[in-house]
Amino acid sequence: MAPEFGGIEAWINSNPLTMEELRGKVVLIDFWTYTCINCIRTFPYLKQWHSRYADDGLVIVGVHTSEFEFEKDYDNVVEATVNDSLVWPMAQDNDYVTWRRYSNRYWPAKYLIDKDGVVRYTHFGEGAYAETEEIIRELLEEADPEFRVNNLELPKDQTLDPAFLSTRNARVTRELYGGYERGQSDMLYGRGGYVRQVEYFENKDKVFDFTVEGDLESDKIYFEGPWHIGPESSTHGRMTENFEDSLSIVYSATSVNAVLTSETGEPYKVRLKVNGEYLTEENKGIDVMIADNGKSYVWVTTPILYNIVKNPSYVTGEKLEMSSNSDDFDLFAFTFGVYDNGH
Structure with missing residues (x-):
């Protein structure tokens, strides 16, 4: 089963949530920190998933676990979420309690949890956006057999510089x-x-x-x-x-x-x-x-x-x-x- 949130100092964009309350939903836990460029590069994909699937039962929960001391400041995190237009619930995990419960080691890290509260998929770092979205769709269909994708195109990973290649x-x-x-x-x-x-x-x-x-x-x-x-x-x-x-x-x-x-x-x-x-x-x-x-x-x-x-x-x-x-x-x-x- 997916671990419960713990040690959360503050919630942003939401009242406090629990995994128990989220049963029946498909939950995407996203561990991030606001100055991490690898996290920042995933924002367009998270925004797209929220826009496409929030009404169908997907709940994204960003767990902000700071890399640097100044990132523990609540106002700094709020400013970052506003500047980057991140509108889904955010949990401020300054003491790494939730991070440790997931045995997490990476920024960013994504954990997809099904309607029964079971972790069904993980991905660490950037990339694999199409694969992640396919799993989101599968879990949404399990939660609601009437869920339909409506021919939405799967996302592509970011393109590398041709000169580099x-x-x-x-x-x-x-x-x-x-x-x-x-x-x-x-x-x-x-x-x-x-x-x-x-x-x-x-x-x-x-x-x-x-x-x-x-x-x-x-x-x-x-x-x-x-x-x-x-x-x-x-x-x-x-x-x-x-x-x-x-x-x-x-x-x-x-x-x-x-x-x-x-x-x-x-x-x-x-x-x-x-x-x-x-x-x-x-x-x-x-x-x-x-x-x-x-x-x-x-x-x-x-x-x-x-x-x-x-x-x-x-x-x-x-x-x-x-x-x-x-x-x-x-x-x-x-x-x-x-x-x-x-x-």
Whole structure:
């Protein structure tokens, strides 16, 4: 049987629900967290399923289990659901109680539960949207033999960038984390960590003045100037006037996203360059602004995932540099994509 919800701090878009009350319905449990790009990419499919099948007995319940501490904030989660037009019930599972009851390990993760409360299907990560919808239809028909699909077309998975598919030995930079806790875990698994500079792990929970020497290794974060190394993120270590300090990565992808917050909640500007040049209308992300003088920036106003680079097609070995005069500049993670739509 499907585990009961537990440890829910708040419900959004709904009164509190229980699995017992949902008997007779087909329930889709969706574990997510609002800055996860893999979760965000599934939103169009969840919206379509809600629109198509809610009246036929499908109930989607999003279980928001935070990856980062700031994602536990109720107002942040509400703002994310509003901005992304997510209208189905949301359960805020800050202490991972429901997550553990399902023995879950992934964002996103989907559990389809039949009318009798039995978990009949699971899928972890993106993709398999047609397969998932077929199971939704089967379970709805079991619950109501009069249910009819009416020739609705099954969804297709997102299309990969043709340039990526045609590049021999193409690869995508993996997710990179700014905080030392995830870096230490990565080291334990023998993957070398997310930051190459040895001083990074020698100066945890303090400010260190980094220097970059020689060429940058691909798929690693490099810091220049004073940075505070924290358990979840790295924060610019001083106020400046001329963007003297920076962080850089050499990446391979079509798109680049960054999870950024402000230490004080005050907005700040991050200057962006790729290969020493400012971004343009052709390669800027949707959250990037181009000033009248041609300089490219992202304004960090709220703790979210920002789309900062959106190349026309797949690239490899590109150097992204980010700098800010603010000591609120706070990096949690980078994520990368190779989808045809650039997200």
